[in-house]
Amino acid sequence: MAARTEDFARSLIVGNSGSGKSWLSRELGERLRIAAIDLDSIHWEPEGFEVARDKDAARLAVRQIAARENWIIEGVYGWLAREAASRATTLIWLDIPVEECLENLRLRGARSPGEVESFAALLAWAADYPHRETSSSQKGHEEIFMSFSGCRARLCSRDRVREFLAAVPLR
Numbered sequence: 001m002a003a004r005t006e007d008f009a010r011s012l013i014v015g016n017s018g019s020g021k022s023w024l025s026r027e028l029g030e031r032l033r034i035a036a037i038d039l040d041s042i043h044w045e046p047e048g049f050e051v052a053r054d055k056d057a058a059r060l061a062v063r064q065i066a067a068r069e070n071w072i073i074e075g076v077y078g079w080l081a082r083e084a085a086s087r088a089t090t091l092i093w094l095d096i097p098v099e100e101c102l103e104n105l106r107l108r109g110a111r112s113p114g115e116v117e118s119f120a121a122l123l124a125w126a127a128d129y130p131h132r133e134t135s136s137s138q139k140g141h142e143e144i145f146m147s148f149s150g151c152r153a154r155l156c157s158r159d160r161v162r163e164f165l166a167a168v169p170l171r
Contacts, residue, residue: 005171007151008032008090010066013074014081014141015094017126018101018108020161024094025074032072032171037065039075050118059083078135078144085144090151093141094161101126 011028013021025036042061045051052058058080065071066084073084085091105126110119130138145154155161 003167003169005032005169006089008034008072008168009070010068010084010088011072011090011092012081012084012088013072013092013094014078014144015076015096016098016101016129016138017076017122018103018105019094019096020104020158021074021076021094024092024161024165025072027165028168029072031165031168032070034070034072034171036072036074039073039077039080043075043077043080055079076136078137078140081144082135085148088148088150090153091145091148092152092164093145093154095138095141095154095156096158096161097156098127098129100158101129 008028011025011032011034013025013028015021022036022038025038028034029036039062042058042065043052045053053061062073062080062083065073066087071084073081073088075081102123105119105123110116128137132139134140135144145152153164155164
C-alpha cells in the first residue's frame, strides 16, 4: 500500500539522541508543509539544556500540541511522546545503532561553548540507550512502538530512513 499524505498528518518520531530525529522531522515537515516540534523545546526551560521544565507543564504542552490537526513531534523523551501517541497517525522509530548516533553527535558537537560538560554527559547518556530502563531508552521506545496501532515504521539504518522519506508523497 502506498503512503498517503494524510497518513502523516500527525507524525511522532522517537529515537536515541543523534539518531537523526531532528533531520527527519525537518525533511518530513518540508515535504508535508507541517511544522516540526522538538521535544527538547518542551522538556527544557528556555534558558538551555540545564534546567528541566516542570513535568506536568511539559505534559500539558505536548497534549495541547497533539490536539492540533497537523503536527510532527520528535524527541527522545518517551514519557512525553506517550502524551501525543494516541493522536498520532504515524509513529516512526529511528532505531539506529548506538555508534552511529554517537558519531552524529560528535559531528554536530556542543550547541554552544558553555555546553562542553553537558555535551560529554549527552554522549554518555546516548551510549547508554540500549541499557537504560526508562521510557527514553531503546526498551521504552520499543514499548511505545509495539503498542501503537496506527501506521508505524521502525527504521534501523540511514539507507532505510532515506528510502522511507523518498516514499512520502509531497503535499
